[in-house]
Amino acid sequence: MNVVRFFWRSLALAVLVSLSPLSPLSTALAQDPTQSEIAEARALFMAGQAAVDSGRWADAVDSFSRAYDLSGVAAALYNLGFAYRALGRHVEARDAFDGLLEDHPRFDRQKRREARRYRDESAGRVGQVTLSGLDENRRYLLRFDGQAVADDGTRPLVVEGDPGAHTLTVRTPGFVPFVWEEELRDGQQITVDVEMDEIQVAVVGGGGAVGGGAGAGSGLGGGTEQPEVDEGGFPWWGWVIIGAVVVGGGLAAYFIINGEMQLQGESDRVYDL
Structure with a gap:
């Protein structure tokens, strides 16, 4: 048996809480669970x-x-925190033990007392990424390892992560x-420092000039040159627009026809919107 796995298994058997001595006073739900919920929670606890x-x-x-969601029983939350800790998911372990305490x-x-010690150990391993340079008047869409991170307007914004490689x-x-x-290390x-370049969008001015942003400094200057056209007298960019419409319509039709496809993480078709 793998030495690390044996260590965690032995430690778990020593510290995991049994369900048998619990009383109704150890629940944290707004209302008492039903008998069926208690039975299901007990089965899930034993499965855990x-x-x-x-x-x-x-x-x-x-x-x-x-x-825990079904019963609100403290023992389930304690064991959940310990399982998170064993997986190296220290942010979630810390939060679980905080909830317990x-x-x-x-x-x-x-x-x-044990939960507080485990909580402090996990908290000490959580890394922090402080994002500077974010505009306080803007709201940003952030993803940390693919998971959405709320931008509550705090500046600088702090993102937490477990030890290991990450993408933000x-x-x-x-x-x-x-x-x-x-x-991130322990x-x-x-x-x-978050530095974001503004997207430069080509625009067509009143004199036929094409430029980036405000239309200055790039493209066709002074309106003396005209957009390139094909033999039929149709501008080249007109075909680009028509092509985009056709392709866009085909893509929309594809999703309508294939509406039953769920774009999940396991799917070959994952789109970053």
Whole structure:
């Protein structure tokens, strides 16, 4: 058996909380769960423990998370935080233990001390990327490893990540997307200066001039030259526009015809909108 896997399995068997001693006072739901929800949560809890026993930590996360959503039982949240920690997902582990400590003050005192220690260990491994240069009057679309990050207007904006390689993209209308790719070390804090170039769009002026942005300095100057035309007297850019319409219409028709296709991460057709 892999040494690391054996270590985590042995540690988990020692620290995971059993469901048997729990009381209704250990739940954090707005209303008491139904009997069917309790039964389902118990089955999920046991499935999570079985997943830990066999080293299937991702399955354990899924089971404990669903068990907690159904029951609000503190033990499920404790075990969820531990499973996140075993996977190296320290941001989520820290947040799970924070939720346990805040929402379950009557949880077992010894387990609360352990949860605080695990929480601090995971928090110490979370890296931070501080984004400077963002306009406070704009809102940006950010994705960190493909996951959306909310831009709440805070400047500078801080994005958290686990140790490892990451990709961050920043988008805003009218500007070329900014892409940052780098590896974060345990607890590393870095500052990234976000510099975004404005997209230059060619426009046709009243005198037939073509230019970028405001129309100055590029394209056909002074209106003395005319756009190139084909033998039939039709401007070349007219064919470009017609072609775009035809292609666009075909693409729209494709999605209508193939509407049942779900563009998921596993699909061959993933579009970055």
